[in-house]
Amino acid sequence: MRVSCLLLFACTLALAQAGTWRQSQDYISSDEARPSWTHRHSEIWPCDVADYPEAYLLIHKVEKRLERMDNEQLKSRIVDYVVGELRDCKTGNDMDEHCVKRSIGYAMSFINRHKKQQL
Known part of the structure; x- marks a missing residue:
């Protein structure tokens, strides 16, 4: 049970970090493509x-x-x-x-x- 909770917690953190990284990449690319x-x-x-x-x-x-x-x-x-x-x-x-x-x-x-x- 503990292992499942830790695994679920680790996956949640990884997904949150990936979402934050993706947003920062979108922000950088939008600055580069200014009209x-x-x-x-x-x-x-x-x-x-x-x-x-x-x-x-x-x-x-x-x-x-x-x-x-x-x-x-x-x-x-x-x-x-x-x-x-x-x-x-x-x-x-x-x-x-x-x-x-x-x-x-x-x-x-x-x-x-x-x-x-x-x-």
């Missing part, structure tokens, strides 16, 4: 939100939309809105990836609404 459009310390995006990899997708999508606009005042308003959304997604030194992904829809809606108002 080419990662933050470039532009003057548009403040570092307190743009330095988070979780924010890159939203920033990239908004930058693509901003490239097609001529109105600098509207661009500034959009950037301010998106920065506010990203700051709302921060908790301490972490940024919630799911919050950022939800913010993509809000930001695109904001952009479309303001573009229509400009017409």
